[in-house]
Amino acid sequence: MARDPDVPLTDGQCVPGHAHLSTTEIYLTPVLQEVIADVLAHFTRRPLETASPRLLDPGPYRPETLNILFGEGTV
DSSP states (O other): OTTOTTSOHHHHHHTTTOSSHHHHGGGOOOOHHHHHHHHHHHHHHSOGGGSOHHHHSOTTSOHHHHHHHTTSSOO
């Protein structure tokens, strides 16, 4: 249930009886391929040029690392 986008995390918290949402969060281990797909889908919906100017500055990240993250390179 924790990975189902149609089930609020608070509902998933109720089923096992967790008192705190932070306890339920242990079930939210991201899958790398899904993270990449979600990030790519986000930027398909909202192109980079319309995003915050801060996103245009890679900051401390190496460009080749970002290229791999966004599917423009190989590991």
